[in-house]
Amino acid sequence: MFVYSHCCGLDVHKKTVVACIITPEEKEIRTFSTMTDDLISMVDWIKDKGCTYVAMESTGSFWKPIYNLLELEDIQALVVNNAKHMKNVPGRRTDVKDTEWIAGLLRHGLLQGSYIPYRDQRELRELIRYRRSLIEERAREINRIQKVLEGANIKLSSVTSDTLGKSGRAMIEAMIAGEEDPKILSELAQRRLKNKKEDLQRALKGLIGSHQKLVLKTQLRHIDFLSDEIKDWTKRLKSECSLLTKTWSCWTPFPVWGGARLNKF
Incomplete structure (x- = not known):
């Protein structure tokens, strides 16, 4: 039984992103560059295919631009930075393409994503x-x-x-x-x-x-x-925090700043 009928797996690298979309009707794999125009085209393609859930495997910060674009389109994205977790899922074979494997694991609800804060x-x-x-x-x-x-x-x-x-x-x-x-x-x-x-x-x-x-x-x-x-940045951050205080008042714990809570400058 599938948890998600329409889903996409992404294998994110510095210069390219390999994407695999799996739906009840088909499975399609495409490769995109990490330039902004190509990433927008990829997100449009994902959206056109009716995918509402995306999982991506990435190291470093290469996932961030993709995550931001998916977030703007209200597409749920799961970032799996722990490659060991994926390899430990039973059944993976070396000849299976990473992106297909990611999409397949997502489809069956077998992935555990990293915590990603709000924008x-x-x-x-x-x-x-x-x-x-x-x-x-x-x-x-x-x-x-x-x-x-x-x-x-x-x-x-x-x-x-x-x-x-x-x-x-x-x-x-x-x-x-x-x-x-x-x-x-x-x-x-x-x-x-x-x-x-x-x-x-x-x-x-x-x-x-x-x-x-x-x-x-x-x-x-x-x-x-x-x-x-440092003085200028402190003032700037105080201003940013004052604008977000009402929103953050319902979040616990507050994000920390060098060991001190952000609401205590």
């Missing part, structure tokens, strides 16, 4: 992931600054845990500007670091060259740029 959730997650990538890139740049300082035997990180705090930043900028006297540099300490001036003087006694100053100057500019971008 607005997917879009917001992409924005959140990009913001997180900016934060991670800034952290990497800070680590690079640490390495440059260590290369010049500047042991600032041994005295303060926040190398780029107000005090650390001021000292680094002063070194870039040409100041080399550890005593003068230590006078730039603020708050609790004022009590560690002796340690700072020892830590700031290094050999920083002109090439290291140039690298540090560029790194600080890059960090400032990333910090500004």
